[in-house]
Amino acid sequence: MSYETTLGRYILAVDDAIKKYLSDARIHPPLASAMEYSAMAGGKRLRPCLLLAANELAGGAIEAALPFAAAIEMIHTYSLIHDDLPAMDDDSLRRGKPTNHVVYGEGMAVLAGDGLLNYAMQIMLSAALEDESRKALRAASEIAERAGVWGMIAGQAEDLLAVNREPNEKALYYIHTHKTADMLVAALRAGGIIGGADDALLSALTVYGEKLGLAFQIQDDLLDLYGNAASLGKSTGKDEKENKLTFPALFGAERSMTMQGQYCREAADALSAYDSQFLATMAYRLSKRES
Numbered sequence: 153m154s155y156e157t158t159l160g161r162y163i164l165a166v167d168d169a170i171k172k173y174l175s176d177a178r179i180h181p182p183l184a185s186a187m188e189y190s191a192m193a194g195g196k197r198l199r200p201c202l203l204l205a206a207n208e209l210a211g212g213a214i215e216a217a218l219p220f221a222a223a224i225e226m227i228h229t230y231s232l233i234h235d236d237l238p239a240m241d242d243d244s245l246r247r248g249k250p251t252n253h254v255v256y257g258e259g260m261a262v263l264a265g266d267g268l269l270n271y272a273m274q275i276m277l278s279a280a281l282e283d284e285s286r287k288a289l290r291a292a293s294e295i296a297e298r299a300g301v302w303g304m305i306a307g308q309a310e311d312l313l314a315v316n317r318e319p320n321e322k323a324l325y326y327i328h329t330h331k332t333a334d335m336l337v338a339a340l341r342a343g344g345i346i347g348g349a350d351d352a353l354l355s356a357l358t359v360y361g362e363k364l365g366l367a368f369q370i371q372d373d374l375l376d377l378y379g380n381a382a383s384l385g386k387s388t389g390k391d392e393k394e395n396k397l398t399f400p401a402l403f404g405a406e407r408s409m410t411m412q413g414q415y416c417r418e419a420a421d422a423l424s425a426y427d428s429q430f431l432a433t434m435a436y437r438l439s440k441r442e443s
């Protein structure tokens with residue numbers, strides 16, 4: 153099956169699952185609208201696609217992995233809603249649309265983010281309660297750890313503190329590893345666990361995710377410098393203006409491009425022992441992405 157066909161199949165399944173979860177009548181209706189607004193705003197669905205691809209690579213069927221794919225996208229979406237708030241990055245455009253707080257107000261945007269995070273945990277725990285093999289519990293724990301205070305939230309905290317500080321390589325890798333790569337690694341490992349991956353495959357997926365995360369973030373930094381706001385669907389040029397710690401700020405744009413290509417190749421190499429054409433192609437496509 154071609155890369156595009158597989159990607160389309162994953163995105164359709166994830167979109168359906170997210171819509172189904174958010175249409176639950178027990179969610180406070182105006183809150184559900186604010187949550188759905190961002191969750192269905194046209195994100196690339198990178199993390200859930202990685203999760204589903206790792207699950208299939210490990211030999212799993214899509215059904216058992218779907219709750220986790222929906223959950224990780226909800227967590228990612230919460231992080232974007234909160235990141236866009238005036239107290240953080242103060243952005244008014246995301247995924248080509250006004251940001252959540254611009255449409256629903258700051259208070260409701262905070263709650264929409266809280267709601268997506270908590271609902272994601274609820275969805276994963278409910279799947280774990282049904283699964284005697286404890287694979288779902290392990291996957292839930294993996295996602296909670298890497299999205300939380302050891303992972304993405306820790307990276308975001310360091311990112312907040314790094315503004316206007318002397319550029320420093322250790323802090324840069326800390327931020328990008330935790331803020332960005334941890335969520336990709338969480339998706340890959342959780343998918344692998346649900347699909348029944350052995351330790352060797354889980355280690356290979358981890359290295360792939362770590363390298364892809366760095367490449368993805370370098371591309372994000374480069375797009376902020378050189379990208380087109382219209383195709384990106386968000387503002388550009390902010391990192392430089394706000395003196396943020398980024399790869400181009402520390403290493404220069406040219407070296408950052410070389411490093412980005414190198415990390416992409418290392419990502420694909422990590423899985424060379426497996427039949428993982430989809431994940432290898434994804435690494436290549438992300439290195440060329442414009443949005």
Ligand code: GRG
Pocket residue numbers: 194195196197198228230231232234235247304305308331332368369372443
């Ligand atoms: C608020 C706890 C908390 C964390 C925020 C995601 C994030 C952490 C900040 C957003 C800013 C940023 C550059 C994060 C790095 C990760 C990244 C490139 C996110 C954007 O992910 P995409 O490109 O977005 O997958 P779409 O919209 O396609 O889902």
